[in-house]
Amino acid sequence: MPSVLELNNLTKRYDTFILDSVNMSLEEGFIMGLVGQNGAGKTTIIKLILGLLKRDNGSIHIFGKDIDEDADEIKQQIGFVLDESDWYDSFTIREMVKIISTFYDNWDQTIFEKYLKSFNLEEASRIDSLSKGMKMKFSLAVALSHDAKLIIMDEPTSGLDPIIRDEVLEILQKIIADGGKSILFSSHISSDIDKIADYITFIHEGRIIFSKSREEIADTYRLVTGPIEYLDQDIARFFDAIRKKKRNFTAITTDSKKIEKEFASYFGDKSMVIERAGIDDIMLHLVKGEQYA
Amino acid sequence: MLSLVYKDFLLQRGGKSIIYLAVMPIISAFAFSTNILNIILPYIAGSYLYIIYANALDDKYKTEKIFIAMPIGRKKIVGAKYVGMGLYMFGFLIIIGILSFFIRLMIPGFEEMALLSWSIFVQFLSVGCLYYSIFFPLYFRVGYQKSRWANYIAMIASAGLFALLLKATSEMSGETLSSMQAALNYLLTLPEGVWNIILPLLSVGLLYLSFNLSVFYYGKREF
Numbered sequence: 001m002p003s004v005l006e007l008n009n010l011t012k013r014y015d016t017f018i019l020d021s022v023n024m025s026l027e028e029g030f031i032m033g034l035v036g037q038n039g040a041g042k043t044t045i046i047k048l049i050l051g052l053l054k055r056d057n058g059s060i061h062i063f064g065k066d067i068d069e070d071a072d073e074i075k076q077q078i079g080f081v082l083d084e085s086d087w088y089d090s091f092t093i094r095e096m097v098k099i100i101s102t103f104y105d106n107w108d109q110t111i112f113e114k115y116l117k118s119f120n121l122e123e124a125s126r127i128d129s130l131s132k133g134m135k136m137k138f139s140l141a142v143a144l145s146h147d148a149k150l151i152i153m154d155e156p157t158s159g160l161d162p163i164i165r166d167e168v169l170e171i172l173q174k175i176i177a178d179g180g181k182s183i184l185f186s187s188h189i190s191s192d193i194d195k196i197a198d199y200i201t202f203i204h205e206g207r208i209i210f211s212k213s214r215e216e217i218a219d220t221y222r223l224v225t226g227p228i229e230y231l232d233q234d235i236a237r238f239f240d241a242i243r244k245k246k247r248n249f250t251a252i253t254t255d256s257k258k259i260e261k262e263f264a265s266y267f268g269d270k271s272m273v274i275e276r277a278g279i280d281d282i283m284l285h286l287v288k289g290e291q292y293a
Numbered sequence: 294m295l296s297l298v299y300k301d302f303l304l305q306r307g308g309k310s311i312i313y314l315a316v317m318p319i320i321s322a323f324a325f326s327t328n329i330l331n332i333i334l335p336y337i338a339g340s341y342l343y344i345i346y347a348n349a350l351d352d353k354y355k356t357e358k359i360f361i362a363m364p365i366g367r368k369k370i371v372g373a374k375y376v377g378m379g380l381y382m383f384g385f386l387i388i389i390g391i392l393s394f395f396i397r398l399m400i401p402g403f404e405e406m407a408l409l410s411w412s413i414f415v416q417f418l419s420v421g422c423l424y425y426s427i428f429f430p431l432y433f434r435v436g437y438q439k440s441r442w443a444n445y446i447a448m449i450a451s452a453g454l455f456a457l458l459l460k461a462t463s464e465m466s467g468e469t470l471s472s473m474q475a476a477l478n479y480l481l482t483l484p485e486g487v488w489n490i491i492l493p494l495l496s497v498g499l500l501y502l503s504f505n506l507s508v509f510y511y512g513k514r515e516f
Contacts, residue, residue, distance in 0.1 A: 052516040072365070086356070088304065099297070
């Protein structure tokens with residue numbers, strides 16, 4: 001399967017933050033969720049891809065082409081939704097689109113109108129009369145109306161109520177089901193990522209912790225819970241990250257079989273429990289827990 | 294690129310600047326008969342309002358990010374701002390030109406009113422080019438918030454250039470400052486219309502340098 005997006009050693013340095021040698025690849029027809037805390041580097045990656053920031057090192061290939069060689073041609077096939085930007089309040093949807101549509105060779109007004117209809121938006125509506133959810137839908141309609149093969153979205157569900165959030169996620173799933181498109185979207189809401197992403201890239205303090213398929217994550221990571229008195233140096237070294245509480249501890253491991261084998265007696269009386277780790281569990285432990293690995 | 298020019302024009306509807314931009318050329322056309330300053334200064338003030346309003350809204354909604362992420366190219370985004378101001382200048386002159394023609398023709402007492410000439414166009418061009426040449430590179434380098442002061446400086450500098458130009462030419466012609474027409478007449482008497490050829494060339498050259506500087510700075514800007 002060809003890579004739609006490929007990042008190699010992508011690096012961006014600021015005085016107080018470094019996006020450090022990010023490697024990531026998104027195949028055609030899949031959704032990649034970029035998850036991490038606020039300030040982890042998700043938006044920096046998206047801005048680098050869209051040319052809003054200049055990278056210090058590494059390369060970005062989209063549809064197999066180097067972004068530096070023909071950015072405008074590549075951008076013709078990218079639809080995007082940015083978290084920080086907005087549309088002009090005093091414009092109507094029609095006026096805004098009249099301007100935007102001229103930048104895209106493959107702009108399809110019929111498809112745009114179809115999306116507006118399905119999102120219950122009126123062309124004559126002024127932007128300032130739209131709710132945050134409606135603005136998000138308008139941005140999505142714009143992103144989807146020029147035959148984009150790659151949709152990039154920065155925190156598309158941030159600040160939306162649960163119902164609209166669910167609607168947006170459903171729209172993204174439908175886009176993928178229709179075929180021929182890939183989506184990269186960032187979120188600090190791990191449940192959104194968990195819900196629709198085929199691949200999950202977890203970024204923390206500018207570094208990729210993992211970039212794996214959802215199945216691989218489900219197979220790899222385990223959450224171990226046990227009484228705090230069991231936790232000593234011998235057992236701690238088998239965990240990637242540990243969170244200690246008053247009476248017990250929870251830990252994330254990628255080597256649950258070894259733990260089960262080495263400490264079988266601990267599990268015999270069911271004092272320690274091993275279960276599949278959710279994205280929230282993994283994030284929480286890797287970000288907030290004590291690191292041993 | 295013209296879509297971006299159109300966008301800046303549409304943005305003017307949102308504030309009082311559209312009223313100013315529509316009314317001032319008309320008032321200026323009536324005032325034109327007495328002093329060329331009556332049209333140059335409103336033009337400078339109009340340019341200031343036009344720029345400040347469009348750029349402030351770009352900044353407020355952070356739409357520069359949207360346009361840069363689109364397949365436009367930063368050079369075209371820069372070009373659109375320059376073209377927009379060029380069109381504003383021509384629009385201002387055309388309105389004054391047409392109105393002053395009809396005022397002279399139809400309203401008693403305005404028969405001796407001046408008509409637009411190459412000299413007046415040259416002065417508009419010089420003042421406008423100086424204004425935009427100072428302001429835009431700073432704007433594209435540091436953005437709206439940090440370049441607001443530059444807009445004041447550019448406005449004052451261009452108005453100052455015009456005053457100096459008038460002072461110099463009127464003194465050369467032996468006339469007083471109030472006799473602007475005499476100054477303009479003197480300019481026309483210079484050998485081979487030196488002012489009217491060199492000044493536009495210098496102005497356009499300055500604008501060209503400014504444009505390239507703006508493209509250079511904007512190419513490096515991060516959002």
